[in-house]
Amino acid sequence: MLEIGKIVNTHGLKGEMKIAPWCDGFDFFKQVKTVFINEKQYEITNSRQQKNLFVIKLSGVDSVDDTPGFINKVVYAKKSTLPELPENTYYIVDLIGLEVFNNGECVGKVYDVLQLKSNDVYVVKSDDGKEILVPAIKEFVKNISIDGNRIDVCLTEEYVDED
Numbered sequence: 001m002l003e004i005g006k007i008v009n010t011h012g013l014k015g016e017m018k019i020a021p022w023c024d025g026f027d028f029f030k031q032v033k034t035v036f037i038n039e040k041q042y043e044i045t046n047s048r049q050q051k052n053l054f055v056i057k058l059s060g061v062d063s064v065d066d067t068p069g070f071i072n073k074v075v076y077a078k079k080s081t082l083p084e085l086p087e088n089t090y091y092i093v094d095l096i097g098l099e100v101f102n103n104g105e106c107v108g109k110v111y112d113v114l115q116l117k118s119n120d121v122y123v124v125k126s127d128d129g130k131e132i133l134v135p136a137i138k139e140f141v142k143n144i145s146i147d148g149n150r151i152d153v154c155l156t157e158e159y160v161d162e163d
Helices: 025-029
Strands: 002-011 016-021 034-037 040-050 053-058 074-077 099-102 105-115 120-125 131-135 141-145 150-153
Touching: 002 053, 016 025, 105 131
Parallel strands: 099 150
Antiparallel strands: 002 016, 002 074, 016 053, 034 040, 034 074, 040 053, 099 105, 105 120, 120 131, 141 150
C-alpha cells in the first residue's frame, strides 16, 4: 500500500471530500479507482482537480454527515493498481532502504527523500548515523536498481566529508 494523499476537508453536501495529493499530478491521481481509508476499501466514483487539491466522491459516502471520520485521514492505494511510472521515475517507498554506493563503496542507506522545487534529494544515513544529502540528478546519481537494492552515486569530497 502506498500513501497517495490526505483528506483535508469536505466539499459540498453530497459527501465529496478534498484531498491534498502526495503524488505527481492530477493525471496520475485520476487513474486511481480504488482507495483505502481507515483500512476499508472504497471505490472512487468521481474525481476532479480544484486548485492544488483533488475533490473525490467515494462509493457509500453520500452526504456530508458521512464524512466526519474521514477528515485528516491518509488515503492509501495498492501499488499494483497504480499507473506504471515513466522510465527513471520511482516511488519514494521503493527508494527508502536502498544501499548507496559511492564509487563502489557503501556509504549508507536511503533514509528519506526530500522533495524540493529544483530536484529531489536523497537523505542517506551511514551505519554510524551520519547523514549525506545526495541531489537526485544525473551528475551525482549514476544508477538505481530497485531489484538490486542499490543506488550508485559519484559524490565529491564535500558530500562525504568525514569531519
